[in-house]
Structures are given as C-alpha cells and as structure tokens.
Amino acid sequence: MPAPETLSWSAPSTTPAEIEAALRRLLIRCHDQAGACIPARVLNLICVVDRTMSGAIAQRLTQAGRYHASRTILCAVEPGRRTIGAVAALGIAFPRPRGDFALLRESITLEIGERHLPHLDTIVDPLVVSDLPTVLWCAQAHEEAVRALLPLTQAVLLDSSDVTDALDALDRARKLLRTVEVVDLAWLRSTPWRERIAAAFDLPHRRRELPGLSAVTVRHHADSAVAGLLLLGWLGSRLRWHMEALRGDAQALSGDAWGAAGAIRLTLMSDEHQPVRGLAGVALETRSGWRFSLDRGPGGLHAAEREPGGRQRSWTVLGASRGEPGILGDGIRHALLRDHAFGAAAREAVRLAGAA
Amino acid sequence: MSAGLAASETNPFAESLERVPAQPTALVILGATGDLARRKLLPAVYNLAHEGALPERFCLLGVARGAMGDEQFRAMAADMIRRFSRRRPDEQVLRELLEQTFHVESSFEDPRLYDELARTLQARDEEAGLPLARCFYLATAPAFFGPIVRALGAHRLNRHEQVPVRIVVEKPFGRTLEDAQSLNRELLSVFAESQVCRIDHYLGKETVQNLMALRFANQIFEPVWTRNYIESVQITAAEDLGIGGRAGYYDGTGALRDLVQNHMLQLMCHVAMEPPTEFGADDVRNEKVKVLRAVKAPTEEDVSAMAVRGQYTAGIVAGEPVPGYLEEEGVPLDSRTETYAAVRLEVDNWRWAGVPFYLRTGKRLARQLTEIAIELKPVPHLPFAGDGAIGVRANRLVFTIQPNEGVSLSLAAKIPGPGMRIRPVNMEFLYRAAFLSQSPEAYERLILDAIRGDATLFTRGDEVEAQWRICDPIVRAWSASPERPPPYLAGSQGPAESAEILLPGHIWRMI
Numbered sequence: 001m002p003a004p005e006t007l008s009w010s011a012p013s014t015t016p017a018e019i020e021a022a023l024r025r026l027l028i029r030c031h032d033q034a035g036a037c038i039p040a041r042v043l044n045l046i047c048v049v050d051r052t053m054s055g056a057i058a059q060r061l062t063q064a065g066r067y068h069a070s071r072t073i074l075c076a077v078e079p080g081r082r083t084i085g086a087v088a089a090l091g092i093a094f095p096r097p098r099g100d101f102a103l104l105r106e107s108i109t110l111e112i113g114e115r116h117l118p119h120l121d122t123i124v125d126p127l128v129v130s131d132l133p134t135v136l137w138c139a140q141a142h143e144e145a146v147r148a149l150l151p152l153t154q155a156v157l158l159d160s161s162d163v164t165d166a167l168d169a170l171d172r173a174r175k176l177l178r179t180v181e182v183v184d185l186a187w188l189r190s191t192p193w194r195e196r197i198a199a200a201f202d203l204p205h206r207r208r209e210l211p212g213l214s215a216v217t218v219r220h221h222a223d224s225a226v227a228g229l230l231l232l233g234w235l236g237s238r239l240r241w242h243m244e245a246l247r248g249d250a251q252a253l254s255g256d257a258w259g260a261a262g263a264i265r266l267t268l269m270s271d272e273h274q275p276v277r278g279l280a281g282v283a284l285e286t287r288s289g290w291r292f293s294l295d296r297g298p299g300g301l302h303a304a305e306r307e308p309g310g311r312q313r314s315w316t317v318l319g320a321s322r323g324e325p326g327i328l329g330d331g332i333r334h335a336l337l338r339d340h341a342f343g344a345a346a347r348e349a350v351r352l353a354g355a356a
Numbered sequence: 357m358s359a360g361l362a363a364s365e366t367n368p369f370a371e372s373l374e375r376v377p378a379q380p381t382a383l384v385i386l387g388a389t390g391d392l393a394r395r396k397l398l399p400a401v402y403n404l405a406h407e408g409a410l411p412e413r414f415c416l417l418g419v420a421r422g423a424m425g426d427e428q429f430r431a432m433a434a435d436m437i438r439r440f441s442r443r444r445p446d447e448q449v450l451r452e453l454l455e456q457t458f459h460v461e462s463s464f465e466d467p468r469l470y471d472e473l474a475r476t477l478q479a480r481d482e483e484a485g486l487p488l489a490r491c492f493y494l495a496t497a498p499a500f501f502g503p504i505v506r507a508l509g510a511h512r513l514n515r516h517e518q519v520p521v522r523i524v525v526e527k528p529f530g531r532t533l534e535d536a537q538s539l540n541r542e543l544l545s546v547f548a549e550s551q552v553c554r555i556d557h558y559l560g561k562e563t564v565q566n567l568m569a570l571r572f573a574n575q576i577f578e579p580v581w582t583r584n585y586i587e588s589v590q591i592t593a594a595e596d597l598g599i600g601g602r603a604g605y606y607d608g609t610g611a612l613r614d615l616v617q618n619h620m621l622q623l624m625c626h627v628a629m630e631p632p633t634e635f636g637a638d639d640v641r642n643e644k645v646k647v648l649r650a651v652k653a654p655t656e657e658d659v660s661a662m663a664v665r666g667q668y669t670a671g672i673v674a675g676e677p678v679p680g681y682l683e684e685e686g687v688p689l690d691s692r693t694e695t696y697a698a699v700r701l702e703v704d705n706w707r708w709a710g711v712p713f714y715l716r717t718g719k720r721l722a723r724q725l726t727e728i729a730i731e732l733k734p735v736p737h738l739p740f741a742g743d744g745a746i747g748v749r750a751n752r753l754v755f756t757i758q759p760n761e762g763v764s765l766s767l768a769a770k771i772p773g774p775g776m777r778i779r780p781v782n783m784e785f786l787y788r789a790a791f792l793s794q795s796p797e798a799y800e801r802l803i804l805d806a807i808r809g810d811a812t813l814f815t816r817g818d819e820v821e822a823q824w825r826i827c828d829p830i831v832r833a834w835s836a837s838p839e840r841p842p843p844y845l846a847g848s849q850g851p852a853e854s855a856e857i858l859l860p861g862h863i864w865r866m867i
Contacts, residue, residue: 033369038786038789039789040788040789041789041790042789042790042791066460070789100759100760101365101760102785103789104786159435180748183790192408194369194373195373195375195377196407196408196412197369198367198369198370198373198376198377199377199378199411199412201367201369202367202377202379203368203380203486205486207604210368216744233385238369238371238487239368298452299446299449299450299451299452299453300408300446300449300452303412304511305485307485311485313484313485315413316455317408317412318403318405318408318414318449318452318453318456319406319407319408319449320406320407320408320446320448320449321446326733337374340372341371341372341373
C-alpha cells in the first residue's frame with residue numbers, strides 16, 4: 001500500500017503532552033497504512049511568527065530544497081488567544097524509492113497567544129526531539145519568545161537583511177553569538193562570492209597582489225547592505241585591516257580601511273537592477289593596476305580580470321543560483337556545521353556600519 | 357608587512373570555507389563516449405559545476421574515436437547529463453559548461469592524438485591567460501592504459517613546469533599480480549606516484565567514508581574491536597541483477613576480479629586498519645597496506661579450502677524467471693567464469709589473529725545488498741535458566757553500505773511477559789534519516805579530489821599489488837581447474853558449496 005502523503009491531527013485547545021501523544025499515534029497509523037516508515041532525526045526547527053504570517057513561513061519551509069528539519073515547530077502568535085491550539089502532521093520527506101522505507105518529517109503548528117510568549121520554552125521543550133540539535137529561526141522579531149527559547153537552542157537562524165537598520169541587525173547577531181551559534185542568511189548569500197574570491201587568490205601570482213589592494217567595491221540589492229558589509233568585514237578580518245565606519249547615504253557608503261601598505265578604499269553601493277536579495281557584484285583593485293571583478297550572471301558569476309598592462313579577460317565561473325528557498329535550506333544545513341569566520345566578519349561589519 | 361600578509365604564503369581566504377579552492381584545471385577524459393563517461397563522469401562534472409565546486413577556470417576535453425565535432429559531442433554530453441544527472445540540470449549552467457567542453461577525435465594509439473591534445477591544451481591555457489593543471493582521466497578499456505600512458509610520456513604531456521599533471525586510472529587495475537606490477541611499472545616510468553589516482557569508486561561513497569568516522573570518532577567501538585571480542589567478520593556485496601549487456605567485460609573478468617580484488621578488500625581494510633595518526637592520504641593508505649600485508653596469501657593448494665566460486669543458472673528473481681549466466685547474451689556456452697566468489701581470509705596481526713574475514717560477492721543473488729557484519733563472541737555465561745536463554749544470540753554490528761546506508765546493532769532484550777525470555781532486537785541508525793540530504797555521487801567526490809590532488813580516496817600502487825598478492829593464487833587455481841564453477845539458482849543465496857569455507861560454528865548471514 002502506498003504511504004499517505006500526510007497524516008494529521010488537530011485540536012483547538014490542547015497541551016504539549018497531548019500533541020506528543022498524537023504524533024506517536026500518527027506514526028503508528030502510518031506504519032499500519034504504509035509499512036516501513038521511519039521518522040527522520042536531523043534537527044528540531046522552532047519558528048515564532050504572527051499567525052497571519054504562518055502560512056507564508058510554512059510555504060517557505062516546504063520550498064527549502066534538500067535540507068530540512070526533521071521536526072518543525074511553528075508557533076503562530078494570535079493576539080488575545082488564551083489556549084494552545086495545535087495541528088500535528090506527519091509527511092513523507094521524499095518520494096519513497098521502490099521497495100524502500102518512507103522517511104517521515106514531523107511538523108507541529110502551535111496556535112498561541114502573547115501571554116504564552118514569556119514561558120514559551122515550557123510549551124516547546126516537551127515537543128523537541130531530545131539529543132538532536134535545536135535551531136530557532138527568527139523569521140520575525142518576537143524578542144520575548146527568543147529570550148525564552150534560547151536556552152533550548154544550539155543555533156539561531158536569522159536574516160539580517162530583514163532588519164532595516166544594518167547596525168541593529170549586525171549588533172543583534174553579534175550579541176547572540178555570545179551564547180549560541182548564529183546562522184545568518186545574509187552571510188550565506190555571500191558564500192559563492194567568498195568562495196570565488198578565495199579561488200581567485202589561491203593562485204600564487206594573484207596572492208602576491210593582495211598586499212597592494214587599494215580599492216574594494218561591493219554592489220548589493222537594496223535590502224542587502226548587510227550582506228555587503230559582511231563581505232567587506234570578512235575581507236578585513238582575513239587580511240587584518242583596521243576598519244573604520246563607512247559614510248554616505250542609502251545609495252552608497254564609502255570609507256577607508258587600513259592595511260600594511262596603506263589605505264584601501266571601500267565602497268558599498270545599492271544596485272537598483274539587482275532583482276533578488278544578495279550581492280550584485282564585487283570588484284577588487286590593486287595599486288599596480290590589476291583589477292578583478294565578479295558580477296552576477298546567467299549560469300554563474302561573470303569574472304573579469306584586467307592585468308596591470310591593460311590586458312583584459314572575462315569568463316564565467318560555473319554555478320547555479322540557489323534562490324531564496326535554497327538559501328534557507330542552506331541555512332538549516334549550516335546549523336549542523338560551525339562557521340568560525342562569521343563572528344570575525346560580523347565584528348568588522350559592525351565597525352563599518354558604526355556611523356552609517 | 358602585517359601578520360596577516362606575512363601569512364599570505366597560504367591562502368588567507370580559504371580558512372573556514374566549506375569548499376576549498378581547486379586549481380584551474382583542464383580535465384581530459386579519454387574514452388569520453390564510453391559507458392562510464394556517459395553515465396557517470398559527464399553527469400558528475402555537471403553536478404560539480406552546478407554546485408560551484410569546479411575550479412574557477414575549467415575546461416573539459418573529451419577524447420574518443422569517431423567523427424564527432426565539438427557541437428555533436430556537446431549535444432551527446434547534454435543528453436547524457438539530462439538523462440543521468442542526479443538533479444535536473446540548470447540549463448544556463450549546462451550551457452556555460454558545454455561552452456567549455458571540446459572534443460578531440462582520434463584513436464588512442466595514434467600519435468597524432470597527443471600532438472592535437474597538446475595543441476588544444478595550449479590553446480585553452482592561452483585563452484585562460486594561465487596554465488591550467490591537467491588531469492587525464494583514463495575511462496577506456498584497460499588494454500589502452502599502457503599505450504596511453506606511454507604516449508603521454510613520449511609527448512611530454514606527463515609533466516608541466518608550472519602546474520600539476522595528474523592521471524586517473526579506472527579499474528580493473530590489471531588482471532593478475534604480474535599485470536598490475538607491469539602496469540604500475542609503466543605508469544611510474546612516466547608519472548610519479550603522487551600524480552597517479554587509481555580509482556576504486558567504492559572509496560568515494562559517503563557510507564564507506566563514514567565507516568572511518570564511526571570507527572575513529574566513537575569511543576564505544578574501539579574497546580571491542582579485537583580478536584578478544586570479535587568472532588568473525590562477513591563482508592557481502594550481493595546483486596540481484598545479472599550481467600546485463602556487459603558480457604564482453606564480465607566474462608573476461610569474473611566476480612573475484614570485479615569486486616573482491618578491489619572493493620571488498622578495501623572494505624576489509626577499513627574494518628581492520630589501525631587508527632591513522634592523521635587523516636592524510638599516506639597516513640590512511642599506510643595503515644591499509646599494513647592490513648593487506650598481514651593477510652597471508654594462499655598457496656594454490658590452499659585455495660579449495662578458503663575460496664569458493666559459483667555460476668548462476670536460470671531461476672526466479674522478484675517473481676520473474678531470469679536466464680542463467682550461460683544463456684545471457686554474449687556469454688560463451690562453455691564459459692567457466694565465476695559469477696559468485698567467496699573467500700575466507702585471516703589478518704595475521706596482534707589485533708586480528710584467528711578472526712576469519714569472510715568476503716562474498718555475486719550476481720543474481722536473492723537481493724541487492726552491500727554490508728559488513730561484525731559478529732561478536734557470545735557472553736561467557738548466561739544466568740537465565742531453561743527456555744529463557746534460547747533466543748540469546750551474540751551481538752552483531754552491521755554496517756550497511758547499500759541500499760539503506762546505516763548501522764545496526766543487535767542486542768538481546770526481554771520479551772514482555774511474566775517469564776525471563778530473551779530475543780534479539782535491533783538498534784538502528786539510518787544515514788538518510790539522520791541527514792535528510794542527498795549524498796553526492798562517488799564520482800563527484802573522486803573527480804574533485806583528483807583535481808585537487810588529494811589522494812586519500814585513491815589506491816596507491818603498493819596497495820593494489822598487495823591486493824593482487826592475495827587474489828592472484830585464487831585466480832590461478834580457478835583458471836587451472838578443469839571443473840566448472842558450482843551452479844546456483846538465480847535469486848538464491850549462492851552455491852551450497854560456499855558453506856565449505858566457513859569455520860565450525862559459523863554460518864553465512866542471509867542475504
């Protein structure tokens with residue numbers, strides 16, 4: 001008998017113990033109906049959002065690609081609500097290969113009121129699978145809930161690009177880093193760019209150009225100044241530049257960083273033609289006249305190099321765009337990893353954003 | 357100069373990146389229209405491109421016989437990628453990859469091929485503005501390995517003053533010990549060992565690599581990982597399929613050469629090796645070679661007591677009748693090629709002395725399964741009286757490589773009820789359930805490692821020869837024997853004779 005796509009249970013007013021029991025019953029039903037079913041055990045993902053947003057957030061999670069939490073607990077906050085409502089569901093994670101077992105993903109949507117937020121940990125704790133990493137996705141700012149849930153959490157997933165003020169966003173990430181691992185989607189959007197910059201300077205003759213860097217220009221989507229600041233922060237932290245606050249307006253910020261060989265002109269520009277969040281382009285120049293740039297393009301990043309003698313070359317660095325759902329999936333996966341570079345980059349980015 | 361810049365002798369940006377940079381490379385696939393290239397290599401290269409894992413500058417040269425220009429080769433490559441890639445291709449990435457894909461047409465024995473290759477590589481270097489590292493992938497029939505290696509040397513394509521040159525050699529690496537030694541000599545007369553990547557694609561499988569993680573990152577296994585606690589080890593690589601359309605290859609190879617000599621001995625090494633001090637290529641391979649050297653090579657007289665072969669006859673698989681080996685298309689009616697091989701080996705060292713390692717593989721067996729089963733010794737005393745102890749079995753730790761990758765440990769547990777009755781239960785870890793992500797194909801990992809020059813997952817020359825030293829006497833004894841391999845029914849557990857090599861008290865696990 002084919003496994004059912006989803007089995008679900010709901011109650012308008014319930015308790016965590018009843019929800020957990022309902023999930024166990026759903027698993028037994030799944031075994032009865034479909035034979036070999038195994039609940040995945042990867043990580044718990046908790047998300048707290050306004051009830052009006054819960055559908056959109058659930059939709060984003062279903063599009064997250066290959067990487068998923070095995071148990072998702074979505075807390076939908078409804079103003080004035082006094083009881084806990086719940087929908088628990090068990091769904092097949094992937095199409096089951098012929099003759100193979102079905103891998104199950106569990107999701108729980110909790111309908112709660114603001115009164116539940118200060119002690120949300122007491123509701124959520126019985127529902128997380130023990131001994132698995134627990135990730136808190138801060139899709140919306142419910143600080144009270146975040147404070148309550150932090151002790152349950154090993155990693156916080158956030159998107160600094162969601163916050164209007166870059167300094168506030170970076171400062172929040174930096175403070176969270178003191179207690180938990182932070183996975184910032186704004187940082188992950190810069191991953192292919194960082195990898196390609198690293199690849200560009202992996203060649204010894206290019207690496208020799210590094211001390212002579214004189215200018216770095218980063219173009220970004222209007223909402224993604226934080227991604228640009230983090231990229232500059234990463235460059236500065238890796239090359240041990242002394243960073244100072246950039247100045248300017250919403251369209252462009254600029255300033256100097258100081259390396260061993262002198263000043264490096266940093267420019268951060270909003271690119272109105274960039275259709276999606278993230279970076280649009282990066283250009284690095286040296287005092288010798290060498291210039292290397294990367295720009296978003298079809299099929300990968302478009303790379304261009306100008307040698308000091310004026311000779312120019314361009315090529316495509318292959319790679320598919322992950323899209324926003326893919327970046328969220330990557331964020332969930334990174335919650336299982338450790339990225340030591342982010343903290344240092346965020347620290348420098350805060351300096352750059354200081355007077356912005 | 358600041359501390360940061362002083363440190364820039366190494367790449368200051370590479371630290372903490374999940375994907376470390378790979379040197380700009382030209383990948384040359386010799387045999388680019390063959391089955392391996394079409395089904396595995398081209399889709400693997402695409403998937404690496406999709407993930408942004410290929411070097412910043414990259415080109416693919418496909419060498420094959422037959423009049424086929426760049427455009428026709430690209431069309432064939434695109435078709436194969438669409439059919440066999442593990443993900444649906446992104447058409448823009450595919451188009452960009454194909455723009456960097458070129459065809460070089462010639463016979464591998466034609467010296468003009470290598471002049472043309474040199475010219476094409478030079479042109480790609482000029483276009484890139486820098487010399488590209490060269491990686492020659494021999495996806496050809498083994499008969500061409502020697503001629504290609506010699507020709508690469510003769511045309512000075514084996515070295516480059518500025519960039520690394522590597523050569524990837526597919527299995528089978530020789531048909532006998534002498535063959536393997538000869539091929540090694542040939543390879544090493546042209547390339548240095550550090551340039552050679554001998555592929556055993558099992559080593560690129562995530563679950564095989566995970567075997568080392570489980571052994572060397574978990575304290576729980578090490579104390580029992582000795583002859584004091586382990587009764588036997590059974591390694592099984594069973595297939596429910598027949599030989600398909602591969603009679604030409606398989607009939608000249610047989611089960612022993614196809615799987616035991618390479619993949620299964622590698623799995624045995626992973627079980628038996630000592631922990632390396634570091635996870636460096638030579639640290640790991642040194643430990644594996646020590647295991648192989650500790651296995652006493654059988655004499656031809658020993659073979660009948662420690663090795664069994666078989667050949668499948670018509671039977672029923674998954675409810676459907678299937679032909680016997682001799683009825684398969686392309687198989688000679690008098691073929692004595694074994695489609696089943698089982699051997700008993702012993703690793704004569706302090707840790708393993710006296711513990712039999714049983715290795716078996718076969719076509720058309722009951723189901724597809726690759727696993728390593730570690731049977732522990734029984735407890736020294738059972739306090740449960742009467743029927744209580746009837747269901748007690750020794751603990752068994754099973755690493756399943758495919759299809760359901762994971763680990764299970766059988767434990768004894770009390771059956772619910774008033775009496776103390778015991779039966780075995782399984783504690784299971786399923787790789788898929790714990791990561792929910794798709795593992796990359798083994799070839800993706802291995803191609804990238806070859807480009808990077810990381811030899812950890814490739815087989816070293818002395819390792820291959822040590823494998824052959826164990827298998828060669830068996831090959832010779834079976835070749836010299838006038839007897840036909842014992843028959844076994846397709847869809848069965850293999851030939852009944854396989855039980856003859858087991859030590860007293862041991863039985864084969866059900867496949």
